[in-house]
Amino acid sequence: MKSAQSLTLASGGVPVMIVEIMGGCNFQTKLESLGIRKGITITKLTSQFGKGPITIRVGKTEVALGFGMAEKIIVKEIDEADNPGR
Amino acid sequence: MKQIILAGNPNVGKSVVFNRLTGVRVISSNYPGTTVEFSKGHIHIHGEHIDILDVPGTYSLDPSSPAEEVATKILHEKSREEGNILVIVADSTNLERNLLLTLQLLNLKMRTVLCLNFWDETAHHGIKINVEKLEEHLGVPVIKTTAVSGEGIKELVDKIPEARVSTFQYNENDKWNQIGEVISLVQQVTHKHHTLRDRLQELTIHPVTGLPIALIILFISFEIVRFIGEGINVYVITPIFEILWKPVLVKLSELIVNIPILFHILIGDLVNGEIDFGLSFGLLSTGLYVPLAAVMPYVLAFYIVLSFMEDTGYLPRLAILLDWFMHKVGLHGMSVIPMLLGFGCNVPGILASRILETKRERFIAMTLTAITVPCMAQIAMIFGLIGKFGAKGVLPVFIILFIIWLVLGIIMNRYVKGESPEIFLEIPPYRFPHFPTLFKKIQMRIHGFFKEAIPFVLLGVFLVNILYSLGIIGFLSKLFEPVIGFLFGLPPESVGAMVIGFLRKDVAVGMLAPLGMSLKQSIIASVILTIYFPCVATFIMLLKELGIAGMIKAVGIMIFTTTIVGVTLNLIL
Numbered sequence: 001m002k003s004a005q006s007l008t009l010a011s012g013g014v015p016v017m018i019v020e021i022m023g024g025c026n027f028q029t030k031l032e033s034l035g036i037r038k039g040i041t042i043t044k045l046t047s048q049f050g051k052g053p054i055t056i057r058v059g060k061t062e063v064a065l066g067f068g069m070a071e072k073i074i075v076k077e078i079d080e081a082d083n084p085g086r
Numbered sequence: 087m088k089q090i091i092l093a094g095n096p097n098v099g100k101s102v103v104f105n106r107l108t109g110v111r112v113i114s115s116n117y118p119g120t121t122v123e124f125s126k127g128h129i130h131i132h133g134e135h136i137d138i139l140d141v142p143g144t145y146s147l148d149p150s151s152p153a154e155e156v157a158t159k160i161l162h163e164k165s166r167e168e169g170n171i172l173v174i175v176a177d178s179t180n181l182e183r184n185l186l187l188t189l190q191l192l193n194l195k196m197r198t199v200l201c202l203n204f205w206d207e208t209a210h211h212g213i214k215i216n217v218e219k220l221e222e223h224l225g226v227p228v229i230k231t232t233a234v235s236g237e238g239i240k241e242l243v244d245k246i247p248e249a250r251v252s253t254f255q256y257n258e259n260d261k262w263n264q265i266g267e268v269i270s271l272v273q274q275v276t277h278k279h280h281t282l283r284d285r286l287q288e289l290t291i292h293p294v295t296g297l298p299i300a301l302i303i304l305f306i307s308f309e310i311v312r313f314i315g316e317g318i319n320v321y322v323i324t325p326i327f328e329i330l331w332k333p334v335l336v337k338l339s340e341l342i343v344n345i346p347i348l349f350h351i352l353i354g355d356l357v358n359g360e361i362d363f364g365l366s367f368g369l370l371s372t373g374l375y376v377p378l379a380a381v382m383p384y385v386l387a388f389y390i391v392l393s394f395m396e397d398t399g400y401l402p403r404l405a406i407l408l409d410w411f412m413h414k415v416g417l418h419g420m421s422v423i424p425m426l427l428g429f430g431c432n433v434p435g436i437l438a439s440r441i442l443e444t445k446r447e448r449f450i451a452m453t454l455t456a457i458t459v460p461c462m463a464q465i466a467m468i469f470g471l472i473g474k475f476g477a478k479g480v481l482p483v484f485i486i487l488f489i490i491w492l493v494l495g496i497i498m499n500r501y502v503k504g505e506s507p508e509i510f511l512e513i514p515p516y517r518f519p520h521f522p523t524l525f526k527k528i529q530m531r532i533h534g535f536f537k538e539a540i541p542f543v544l545l546g547v548f549l550v551n552i553l554y555s556l557g558i559i560g561f562l563s564k565l566f567e568p569v570i571g572f573l574f575g576l577p578p579e580s581v582g583a584m585v586i587g588f589l590r591k592d593v594a595v596g597m598l599a600p601l602g603m604s605l606k607q608s609i610i611a612s613v614i615l616t617i618y619f620p621c622v623a624t625f626i627m628l629l630k631e632l633g634i635a636g637m638i639k640a641v642g643i644m645i646f647t648t649t650i651v652g653v654t655l656n657l658i659l
Contacts (some may be wrong), residue, residue: 026150033145034512035183037262048293052410053419053509055291060180060211062287062515064406066418066508 004076007054008067012044016075023072031073034063041078089137090129090246091164093157093191094175095184096143097514099203101125102233102523103175104140107243131246139164145183147190151443165194171249173242178202178230179211181273185265188224192252198226199249201242205230212276220272225253234520283516290400291513296407303404307395311387315466318383327363327375335361335370351551364470365600373547376592377463377539380470382532385462388430389531397519397527401426402511409509415495416502417442418509421451428459431535432624435459436631446504449632450495453640456620456628457647458491463539464616467595472608479605483612490617490651494643538623539590546586546593559585574610574652577601583611588619606659613655618648 004019018038021028031037035058045055051067092107094100108127125140144157164170174191176184181202192198200220208215221228227245231238257264289295335353339361342348353361354368361368363375395401401423409419421442428435432455439451460468472479499506553559559582567578579601587594598611619625619641629637 029146029148030150030510033148033150033186034510035186045288046292048406048410050410051413052293053406055406055513059182060213061183062513063511064402064409064419064513065510066409069508069510 004074007044007056007070007073007075008047010044010075010077012046015041015043015078017041017078018073018075020074021072022074027069027072031065031069034061035059036063036073042075088167088169089139089164089171091139091141091161091170091172091196092175093141093161093172093187094143095145095177095180095187097512098143098175098177098180098184099233100143100175101140102520103173103201103203103231103239103242104138105523105526106233106236106239108138129243131243144187146187152440161191161194165196170196171246172196172198173246173249174198174200175203176200178205178215179207179213181213181215182265182269185268186261189254189256189261189264192224192226192254193256195251197249197251199242199245200224200226200228201231201238202228203231203233205238206232206235210278210281212278214274214276216272220268223254223268223271226250234523287403287513287516290403291406293407296403300404300407303395303400307391310391311384314387314390315384318386319379323379323383327379331374332361338370347555350555351548354551364596367547367550367597369544369547369551372596373544376467376547376596377536377543381463381466381539381592382535384466385430385535386528386532388462389528392426392430393524393527393531394519397517397524399514399516402513405509405511406513414499415454415492416450416499416506417447417495418506420509420511421447424451425455425459428455429462429465430531431461431463431538432456432459432620433538433627434531434534436624436627439631443507444505446502447506449504449636449640450498450502452628452631453498453643454491454495456624456640457494457617457644458487460487460616461591461621463590463592464595467592468612468616471595471599472605472612475605475608479608482609483616486609486613486651486655487616490613490647494647498643539592542590542622543593546589549589550582550586550593550597553582553585573649573656574614575656576607576611576614577603580611583615584618587615587621588625589622591615591621609659610652610655614648614652617651618644620644 007016010016018036018040021031021036021038028037036042040058043057045057045062047054053064053066054070055062055064057063092100092104104125104127107129127138127140129136129138139160141160142153142157144154147158147161149155149158165172172191172194174188176188188200202215202217217228217230227248227250229238229242229245231242233239290299339349339353342352350368352368352370354366354371356362357365361371363371363379366372402420405419405422407419408422412419412421421439423441424435424438426435427438435455436452439448439455442448442451468483469480472483550559562585563578563581566581566584570576570581570584571578580598580603583594583597586597594615595612598608598615603611620628628640632640
């Protein structure tokens, strides 16, 4: 099993699973409105210079979120053992 | 049937559906949050006249911005009224995400029709949706539409009377499982390989390639605006004025030459015995020439280019690329959009600031736009006033404005209380603009300009003439001479321009043109005229959006900034 890390540190282009979203209820609701929630698989697409926004793919949607928000999203890479179906 | 309520996620083509249903003009763009104020239209079904309400887009019924709050409030209100019909517009290429709001809306238990828009794009994405199953599962009629081409709109209208209250049992705590169930039941996705469009999307958002591309795009846009604007001005409108309108005015002036007051107000002063459209300053000479020839072509050109960028979906990407920079002034990337709009006219720019979430952000964005972003009318007149000096005249003005923007922004970021949340937005796919919708939008924006600009310009020119005749401008010039002359180093006659600048900035700059100012004076005057009080239309907008207290604060900042900047420029230039 691979270790969990913040979305800002995750490498781009590989599907990762959200294992935890730190932050308050409002924050969770805000993310949820675009379908970002614990347990789903997302792909990090790009990050910008400095602490610029992170872009991710969620389902068929591309979403940009601020660096601070991305820091609070904890993801881990999906490996075979966790997800034998893939 | 009382009313049809149109609701859905942002950026699902809801405004286009509304346009199709009603023929009324609503601005729709390829970025979330276009409909900040709801629009109303009407439709005839079986001879019955029914109102349609276009509710701003929202991702869920738990609002996170003022636009979403407006939407949620209207939807709850309308659901309590008897007899209303809800039309939900969903993006069929993105069904899963759209289902969250859809299920919440169905739970309002109104009679509903669900419309799956962008249907033509599903094939491209490898998506198959079983509409019959979806209809059965949700218990409401489902219609496939492609609003931009008009496909499915007739079926939608036919189905509206068959709207039903959903039988779906929504459970807030189990919503994601419920959505997952629906998706697995009705949707099949086959994997599609990278297309050119995906590649382009990556290139324009990756910082290494995206920033150079952004610079190139902005430069090209600027050149196109200049090219189209100049073309229309030089080859179309100015000849119309010189060849067709001038003889009429000459005839008219012969008729009224014995009534000096009328002559002065309508025609103005003759320059070398001739009518000069730029300098004569009569209602029918300069009063018509300034808005129609000097400003309108550039406003038109600007809106053509900006509307095109909006509809392709480029602007959100620009917002992401510039996000880090906007943080310096306490804003996030999305605020690029209201500011860009402000270059056309500050009024829609300030209105668009509503897409920002917090009061602090809106205050900073609006104040910065009103003070430092020159609208097309101002830009055209700055070029008119200072263009004769070439780049060494024009460039400093824009550089100074940019420095003021940055410094003022940094100061406000430090001292304005409140929160500045981070950027969070859906990035729409690139779409080729649908030209009829694009034209409609440009037409509507130009219409807005005509409605706003022409009466104010005419009123401005009229007032200038009256105030001159009564000697009031002369009196004010004497009164303010020490301030304007000593502090800013400007000739006393420029006071009149400052007074009129409150009404229309373009007229004001026009008044400065005949004063024969030096390069230094011209630069100072251009900057001061841009940053001191916004024109009256913008002023009213600020009052409406910020309230009295907020507006007074903004005006205070404005006066303070103008004084500091005027004195500083006078000392260092």
